[in-house]
Amino acid sequence: MIYEERDYRIKAGKLPEFVALYGQYGLPIQKKHLGTFVAYFTTEIGELNRVVALWGYQSLDERMEKRKAMLADPAWKEYLSRVTDLIDTQETRILTPVEFSPLQ
Numbered sequence: 001m002i003y004e005e006r007d008y009r010i011k012a013g014k015l016p017e018f019v020a021l022y023g024q025y026g027l028p029i030q031k032k033h034l035g036t037f038v039a040y041f042t043t044e045i046g047e048l049n050r051v052v053a054l055w056g057y058q059s060l061d062e063r064m065e066k067r068k069a070m071l072a073d074p075a076w077k078e079y080l081s082r083v084t085d086l087i088d089t090q091e092t093r094i095l096t097p098v099e100f101s102p103l104q
Helices: 015-033 060-072 074-086
Strands: 002-010 036-042 050-057 087-095
Touching: 002 015, 002 060, 015 036, 015 050, 015 060, 015 074, 050 060, 060 074, 074 087
Parallel strands: none
Antiparallel strands: 002 050, 002 087, 036 050
16 A cells, blocks of 8 residues: 655635635545545644645556546546635645554
């Protein structure tokens, strides 16, 4: 199992709007297409305009196939048109658990 971490910095003052739009529109589309939804976080201390999403996949190939299908979905394109102007930056990391991690 691999995990994809997506870390978004949202424009100042726009975090509540972004989270609401993601919950209403983005997450249902991603659950339809992607791997295992692990978690979604906002920050409480530090840089307060961050959200982090975690998704699990069996392999990088599975991730690529599922993301390709999602990107072709017109509903995803519509969702992106709602949130693109709210996002400042995005970082994506692929995480692999070590042998003693409970997330294997």
